[in-house]
Amino acid sequence: MKHTITLNVNGQKYTVDVEPQEKLLDVLRDKLDITSPKKGCEMGECGACTVIMNGKAVNSCLVLAVESQDAVITTVEALHADGKLHPLQQAFIDAGAVQCGFCTPGMIMSAKALLDTNPTPTEMEIKEAIAGNFCRCTGYKPIVDAIQSAAAVMKKEGA
Amino acid sequence: MKTETMPQKSTEKEVKQVVVSSDSGAGANPVDAFVKSGKVGSSPSHLSGREHVTGRSQFIDDIPKPRNMLYVKVLTSPVAHGIVRELDCEEARKVPGVKAVLTYRDIPGENQIGAILPDETCLAEEHVHFVGEPVAVVAAETAEIAEEAMGKIRLNIEELTPVLTIDDAVAKNQFVGPIRKIERGNVDEMLKNSPHYLEGKVVNGGQEHFYLETQSALAIPEDSGAITIYSSTQNPNEIQRMASNVLGKPQSEVTVDVKRIGGGFGGKESQATSWASIAALAAHHTGLPCLCKLDREEDMISTGKRHVFESTYRVGFDDNGKILAFDVVLCSNAGAVADASTSILERAMLHADNIYNIDNIRVIGKPCRTNLHPATAFRGFGGPQGILVIETILEIIANKLKIDPFDIRLRNIYKEGDKAHYGEPVKNVRHMETILKKLRHDSDWDERKRKVAEFNAKNKYLKKGLGVAPVKFGISFTAAHLNQAGSLVHVYFDGSVSVSHGAIEMGQEVNTKIGQIAATTLGVPLSTVRVESTNTKRVANSSPTAASSGCDLNGQAVENAAMQIHERLTEFAKTLFNVSGVRFEDGMVYAGEAGKVNYAEPLISFNELIKKAYFQRVDLTAHGFYASPGIWFDREKGVGNPFLYFVYGAGVTEVTVDTLTGQTKLDYVRILHDSGQSLNPAVDIGQIYGAYIQAYGWATTEELVYSEGGKLLSNSPATYKIPTYGDVPTEFYAELFSGSTNELGVKRSKANGEPPFIYGESVLFAIADAIASTGKYPVNLSIPATPEKVWKEFCSEAG
Structure with missing residues (x-):
């Protein structure tokens, strides 16, 4: 049986019909054409589909679409404004934290969820925040460098 | 023809100043202008960096779906070795929304996708050789319908005893290629006469590539029976060759285009060919665009991995630890088909010495055929x-x-x-x-x-x-013939530059490096250079992006093309301004007497010179080529x-x-x-x-x-x-x-x-x-x- 749900994605309200078994990831990608959350494993292990839902980083492949009724969802598409990149986005580029780029949107969203609630994370806290995000290219070090340097920039900017 | 040499800033010195050590943290430092200049030796950031961090970069599954696109699912063998007794697709064909159910009988060309040795079918015929071997293909309006239909295919296989281990394959004399040997000195004699002797066995496991983007291909029918395949592959040329072979079409009717891939590491050098050929086959039969994307489990079960090796050795050495004799037999588990296993074993044999001079050495290599998924290229x-x-x-x-x-x-x-x-x-x-x-x-x-x-x-x-x-x-x-590369460079009327080459961007930033090479050679800023998708229509007969050689080979081909344009422009500028020396630097043209070029005052901008060259009918496009010299192996x-x-x-x-x-x-x-x-x-x-x-x-x-x-x-x-x-x-x-x-x-x-x-x-x-x-x-x-x-x-x- 179809359900009609209303959700807020990147500041825009959407009303969509979904099947009970349909996942948030599929709704975002196939119905709303928001393709930054990637299908890496569809079992909540790789983190490539990470989005922020009501302030928390979630694997959108593990969220049923019906659970996202009235949810506020942010994907990486919404991070830059007026052509200016978010400090995390800029830091990922500057630190060489992007290689093939497939894990990047999910990785940035995990990092953003962390910095939104904890602007000065320790290395251990960063480690915990991105523990569920795989990257097969970079060896992770540049990613952590990027998150640390973005945190510093955001603190300076008072963001 | 010689061109002016700029008073050379020491590149080596510059490189040292750039972040070559990670101690200080890449990118965190204030950087001097050179770092971001985009010249060779500097560290401009990822050409697609902005696309990636804003979520706009497209992988295969992100390409906006063409109208009426079908989803392709592949039924694969559930057993490692067997004879197909029944393959009945009738019930599957009746499922509403199913547009095609295909088996090897539906292949119009040759059912063969083995690029080095022809031992790999696109779809299994009477025998299945490994778990995950493609058997039948369903193309349907949705992935769910395709999945449902796949469940209705009746596949009965009479199981045979599989060969799974190296020992078993050696005992049965099952190899995917010839046993090879490299030998020098007198190994047996020295083993006997060495003060110390050791023997043993070294074993390593395989490795799943786990590229984040699973194997994917989108095939789109074009005019007059042609097909364009967008594939997540390191090897567009091989896909063009094999898909056209499967479809029974000339290569000119199959185009392969790759913008980027979400990781490869060797796992998409030959292992992307199956899925691209299958998508093309479905598109050929239905006349509709077809997307074949494996889910993670399908990908891990069906596709190739790093080779398991079991190597037995004997070694003789002296009291100082100097090796006097080394005898080793390298046995690789190649899986069910040859794939690149013979070449991989060859590289293992050629690296058995690593950095050591061993006068008496014998290396034997055996590529064992078993009933596992193919083993394939993987970094190294x-x-x-x-x-x-x-x-x-x-x-x-x-x-x-x-x-x-x-x-x-x-x-x-x-x-x-x-x-x-x-x-x-x-x-x-x-x-x-x-x-x-x-x-x-x-x-x-x-x-x-x-x-x-x-x-x-x-x-x-x-x-x-x-x-x-x-x-x-x-x-x-x-394989010496693979050491070649082509390129195509255009300079447009406004001075912007388009670069095509045969390598695949998979995160190693070959595009960034090749953009730097083009910019440096032409003397223009990197920001004016666009590095295009890899497309078999623009660069033909390219080699796989593999063997660490993507930038080496294709970079030289791009340098060659850019140099041709550079030389034409130099001649043109000399005549135009009646000077004997010309130099292009950062989008400006400097001139003067040969050897005394005035760098204080640019004569004209690169863009202005291009406009003048166009009106004088100077060719602003060049095809470049490179072949590594002096390479051979018997x-x-x-x-x-x-x-x-x-x-x-x-x-x-x-x-x-x-x-x-x-x-x-x-x-x-x-x-x-x-x-x-x-x-x-x-x-x-x-x-x-x-x-x-x-x-x-x-x-x-x-x-x-x-x-x-x-x-x-x-x-x-x-x-x-x-x-x-x-x-x-x-x-x-x-x-x-x-x-x-x-x-x-x-x-x-x-x-x-x-x-x-x-x-x-x-x-x-x-x-x-x-x-x-x-x-x-x-x-x-x-x-x-x-x-x-x-x-x-x-x-x-x-x-």
């Missing part, structure tokens, strides 16, 4: 497996004779002028010795060793260990000059191992790596980090587990553990060796993708060292040294 391409044997032997000898791991390596190392076992001079190997000595110093090896011993004396349950792994990696495809005799040059380097690892759980923690890693004159130091450092961690995964946690019937059980990220951030070393340093240049590489650089993988082998040696500190020797460890295996070693009695 046999090099890591070949090197692992000799490095393991040195570790054992060092322990036996109580020689320091650095000392024993330096006692056996090649000297300038020495030749490798296949006869090629090991050019510039003097750098290897320098690198080892510098790394020993920079890593405080001797002091570190003392502290590790101190720690181990004080701690009962935690034990530390140290390891070192050097590499000499031969650069070139050992497989029958095992001699030749297979490599253009060698990459050198070494890595040190310190670990702490928990004796109660067997878990390993990386405390300290330092790597010194030779990139020649690096094209982009930040990219090269990034490749080193990535390769090391990937190799650490292979060496420790990534374990492929099969059922007795040959089905992969570790077929998801829940059961197969690749490294996560928690595995990153507490201290992780990578540095580019500054003393090297390379007149044979593009802009004097060296290839960089695979060689750093070898440094991860030092993890295995460090773990063995930690175990040995308890008095247990020999340590019986193989790759992957999982916590379970390590724990068992701590528990077992000293041998």
